[in-house]
Amino acid sequence: YEKVETLNKTTDGHYVIKTTKNKYYTHSVIVATGFYDTPRLMNVPGEHLPKVKHYYDEAHHYVGQKVLVVGAANSACDVALETYYKGAEVTMAIREDKIYEKVKYWIRPNIENRIKEGSITAYFNTTVKKIKEKEVILDTPAGQLTLENDFVLAMTGYLPDYPFLKKIGIAINDDETQTPQMTPQTFESNLPNVYLAGVVQAGLNTSKLFIENTRHHGEIIIEQVLKKLERV
Ligand SMILES: Cc1cc2nc3c(=O)[nH]c(=O)nc-3n(C[C@H](O)[C@H](O)[C@H](O)COP(=O)(O)OP(=O)(O)OC[C@H]3O[C@@H](n4cnc5c(N)ncnc54)[C@H](O)[C@@H]3O)c2cc1C
Structure with missing residues (x-):
């Protein structure tokens, strides 16, 4: 396993992804980080006790x-x-x-x-x-x-990792659902060739998307990636 830490655009329009183990140079990126890594905290004294x-x-x-x-x-x-x-x-x-x-x-x-x-x-x-x-x-x-x-x-729910999404440059809609910005037909984010897949698309509306209604995300994104690569 390796954690993605940064995503930076190169001068030739590609991306360099730095992880805890490696660096990757790529034309396209799919962000499918879900939301289960960040629990919705109660923010009360004692919440960090091991129990x-x-x-x-x-x-x-x-x-x-x-x-x-x-x-x-x-x-x-x-x-x-x-x-x-x-x-x-x-x-x-x-x-x-x-x-x-x-x-x-x-x-x-x-x-x-x-x-x-x-x-x-x-x-x-x-x-x-x-x-x-x-x-x-x-x-x-x-x-x-x-x-x-x-x-x-x-069991208070979870949140997308907004600090991570913002750090890599994904724009977040400034409304109550705080969905990451993307083109609905292609799932391409505000960053060219960076796509959003899975439940992360729903922002804070974490009960909207699940496995059954996100299976098509991969197909749509790969179709876009292939189309763009044909043009390169
Ligand atoms: C107990 C339980 C039961 C469920 N039952 C059902 C069910 O019956 N039917 C159903 O449709 N759905 C069910 N769900 C919901 C389902 O699990 C989610 O909808 C689904 O897993 C979302 O998939 P995803 O790929 O978008 O995100 P996830 O499955 O959450 O995957 C995100 C991945 O990205 C990784 N990641 C995050 N940040 C980084 C980073 N910076 N670098 C590298 N990796 C990163 C995470 O570690 C994780 O592996 C259930 C969920 C739970 C908790």
Whole structure:
């Protein structure tokens, strides 16, 4: 594996890409960096304690543990159910007043019923205020609540790596979705011969694109690249 660090245009209109291992000279570049490398942080004290995870690994660490799951979208619901079924004591802190409407249709009734029957405790309209070694403090509609806690699984979503995109020169639209600028028919960015593929195209609208509706990106981009190379 190697991380791309810089992308610079050469005087002959090509690009030099510098990675952690090598340098590459190329006519075209496809940026398909997704968004899973940058978790959406809660920005609360204690978030950087080792017991706070922004990536879920597997349930066995949490057996018999007091787990706070933050969020109410697909990942949060999956994680809450899986850790509960493996024997964790699960509490959810949910910013909204209900489980996210787009949670998969076979997961949503399951999580709602576990909450209704009291197997999983959910605090709605609630945010995390502070995380300590053995406790979490929640801001609930009824006031601040301190809970004993062993792990926080913050399933709060992810963001495209904007510092990286900006560093390599990709322009970002200045609106609420902050999508990288590109020509919709060709997926070419503001940089000539630099294309955007995959979920990075959707900016902050991270639930818009997924595997099934991005499969054609590669084909469109390669067609463009070949057309341009024929002209070189
Ligand atoms: C638990 C889970 C379940 C999912 N289930 C489904 C499903 O059932 N169906 C579905 O359609 N989608 C599903 N998805 C979503 C799916 O995984 C994504 O839509 C898809 O992976 C996006 O592909 P991508 O190539 O755009 O980005 P990614 O798969 O995120 O790939 C981006 C790659 O770029 C690399 N990268 C980033 N920055 C750099 C850099 N500077 N230098 C070098 N490399 C870099 C990253 O390390 C990564 O390998 C799921 C996601 C999760 C987390």
